[in-house]
Amino acid sequence: MSAPGTDLLSAFPAFYELPPSSAPSSSDEDTWYLLAQIKENMTLTKPTLIVTDRKGVDFAVTFDDALDLKARGFRKGRTLVAPRATREDREEGKKAIVRIGRGCAGDVKVIPGGLEQVSELAFLLAGSDGLGQKCAACGATEGSLSKCTGCATAAYCSKDCQVKGWSELGHKSNCKVIRSIRDIWG
Numbered sequence: 606m607s608a609p610g611t612d613l614l615s616a617f618p619a620f621y622e623l624p625p626s627s628a629p630s631s632s633d634e635d636t637w638y639l640l641a642q643i644k645e646n647m648t649l650t651k652p653t654l655i656v657t658d659r660k661g662v663d664f665a666v667t668f669d670d671a672l673d674l675k676a677r678g679f680r681k682g683r684t685l686v687a688p689r690a691t692r693e694d695r696e697e698g699k700k701a702i703v704r705i706g707r708g709c710a711g712d713v714k715v716i717p718g719g720l721e722q723v724s725e726l727a728f729l730l731a732g733s734d735g736l737g738q739k740c741a742a743c744g745a746t747e748g749s750l751s752k753c754t755g756c757a758t759a760a761y762c763s764k765d766c767q768v769k770g771w772s773e774l775g776h777k778s779n780c781k782v783i784r785s786i787r788d789i790w791g
């Protein structure tokens with residue numbers, strides 16, 4: 606995709622904002638991403654994850670493909686990214702789910718960070734005054750800024766600021782999340 610569109614909230618719908626799977630599929634230009642934090646691996650017969658969306662709603666994501674979720678990095682506390690996910694409403698008494706159809710498991714990504722961290726960074730990266738325009742530690746915009754070699758995104762005015770950003774300001778944890786977000790959304 607190109608970076609998330611102008612309407613970020615509709616680009617990242619919560620579970621009950623997803624279109625129902627019975628709805629006619631929309632045009633290819635319309636892309637949205639379900640972001641949800643992995644809570645549990647509940648695989649019995651089909652690969653299944655219990656996840657939580659940004660509104661705190663828990664639901665199951667099942668995969669029609671046979672795959673080893675653990676080996677693919679789908680672990681507790683991380684964030685799952687499912688493009689063009691739909692909600693499958695089932696008969697009364699059974700909770701709705703998200704079903705990843707056959708051949709589509711490869712489109713579903715995982716980001717090594719929690720949902721809150723991922724959302725914050727994704728919004729920041731999508732914004733026009735995102736990272737990289739000023740020193741991520743002291744805010745300096747003057748002089749030459751060098752980019753972090755890990756994520757090629759966060760910028761620093763000096764070695765001192767880079768060290769401070771990494772250890773005190775949390776870039777150590779954000780760096781790999783930013784890298785994953787950029788791998789997915791460019």
Ligand SMILES: [Zn+2]
Pocket residue numbers: 740741742743744745761762763766
């Ligand atoms: Zn600085």
Ligand SMILES: [Zn+2]
Pocket residue numbers: 753754755756757758759776779780781783
């Ligand atoms: Zn970095």
